[in-house]
Amino acid sequence: MTNTTNTSLPAAAAGTFAIGGDLPVARLGFGTMRLPTGTFTGPVRDPEDGIAVLRRAVELGVNHIDTASFYRRGDVVANDLVRRALAPYPGGLVIATKVGPVPGPDGPFRQATPGQLRGLVEDNLRELGVDHLDLVYLRVGGQNAPGGEPIADRFAALAALRDEGLIRHLGVSNVDAAQVAEARSIAPVAAVQNAYHVQATADAALLAECARTGTAFVPFFPLGGGLDPIDTTRLEKTAARHGATVQQVALAALLAASPVMLPIPGTGSLTHLEENVGAASIQLTPEDIASLAG
Numbered sequence: 001m002t003n004t005t006n007t008s009l010p011a012a013a014a015g016t017f018a019i020g021g022d023l024p025v026a027r028l029g030f031g032t033m034r035l036p037t038g039t040f041t042g043p044v045r046d047p048e049d050g051i052a053v054l055r056r057a058v059e060l061g062v063n064h065i066d067t068a069s070f071y072r073r074g075d076v077v078a079n080d081l082v083r084r085a086l087a088p089y090p091g092g093l094v095i096a097t098k099v100g101p102v103p104g105p106d107g108p109f110r111q112a113t114p115g116q117l118r119g120l121v122e123d124n125l126r127e128l129g130v131d132h133l134d135l136v137y138l139r140v141g142g143q144n145a146p147g148g149e150p151i152a153d154r155f156a157a158l159a160a161l162r163d164e165g166l167i168r169h170l171g172v173s174n175v176d177a178a179q180v181a182e183a184r185s186i187a188p189v190a191a192v193q194n195a196y197h198v199q200a201t202a203d204a205a206l207l208a209e210c211a212r213t214g215t216a217f218v219p220f221f222p223l224g225g226g227l228d229p230i231d232t233t234r235l236e237k238t239a240a241r242h243g244a245t246v247q248q249v250a251l252a253a254l255l256a257a258s259p260v261m262l263p264i265p266g267t268g269s270l271t272h273l274e275e276n277v278g279a280a281s282i283q284l285t286p287e288d289i290a291s292l293a294g
């Protein structure tokens with residue numbers, strides 16, 4: 001499979017970044033969490049809509065798709081949609097997944113033990129229909145901000161699967177700087193995926209560290225889809241000046257923040273997808289950016 005990115009397509013308008021130094025992607029990517037359900041408690045979405053969104057994303061030049069086996073609601077499983085929509089996969093498509101959380105006996109997620117990680121990786125291989133995974137994050141902790149728990153045993157278990165050839169690159173998610181350093185002492189860390197948006201910049205120092213080390217920084221909830229929504233009133237003037245939506249401005253601000261920033265906005269809507277990919281073409285001025293921060 002060739003590792004190329006079509007730089008003439010809209011998703012690459014803000015440039016490309018090579019994850020792990022050898023997996024080039026358009027900087028504007030896509031997250032699948034909203035395909036099975038639009039909200040955390042909402043109804044199941046139509047799988048055919050999810051398949052249409054994934055195919056359109058790739059047509060628009062998206063070649064970095066972020067997913068997880070635990071993005072599912074009822075019978076609708078994000079990884080299945082990715083496989084049904086896109087396999088046989090086009091050359092240059094990078095599918096990132098994450099392991100760590102497993103459903104607990106009472107419903108909520110708990111953390112996998114190191115010994116359970118192989119099975120979770122194998123679930124992703126099977127669901128996605130691939131013989132190796134491009135990028136696997138160890139997803140740490142619960143819904144809250146990083147708590148500083150030790151991750152060495154679990155990251156070492158994933159590093160062993162990487163050595164076996166089941167995984168090409170490793171990442172860490174929902175982590176603090178000390179946990180990134182702990183992981184790095186075991187194996188290379190190609191990407192960090194943490195909550196971050198235009199007004200939720202607590203990880204600015206970690207972002208700078210990622211830029212210094214050539215590590216991808218993948219912001220989850222880039223549109224404020226989590227517990228920390230964006231105050232969009234602060235984005236309205238800039239949006240009007242660029243003839244853009246506030247969501248586009250939120251994404252353009254992330255793309256402007258660092259060349260290692262790879263947003264993965266999630267949506268189950270074709271209209272929102274096209275809007276989000278359009279953000280890659282918006283060039284904010286330094287004055288715009290200064291006016292947006294929370």
Ligand SMILES: NC(=O)c1ccc[n+]([C@@H]2O[C@H](COP(=O)([O-])OP(=O)(O)OC[C@H]3O[C@@H](n4cnc5c(N)ncnc54)[C@H](OP(=O)(O)O)[C@@H]3O)[C@@H](O)[C@H]2O)c1
Pocket residue numbers: 030031032033034038039066067098139173174193194219220221222223224225226247248264265266267268269271272273275276
């Ligand atoms: N590592 C982690 O712990 C973690 C946690 C959460 C998410 N993630 C990853 O990060 C990705 C991004 O996060 P996310 O999808 O939860 O949140 P998000 O991108 O911040 O926001 C998604 C929400 O915004 C809406 N939306 C999307 N585009 C829009 C637009 N142009 N205009 C108006 N509304 C829009 C979506 O609704 P519609 O679907 O109706 O458009 C959805 O409700 C996920 O898909 C997942 O891959 C990772």
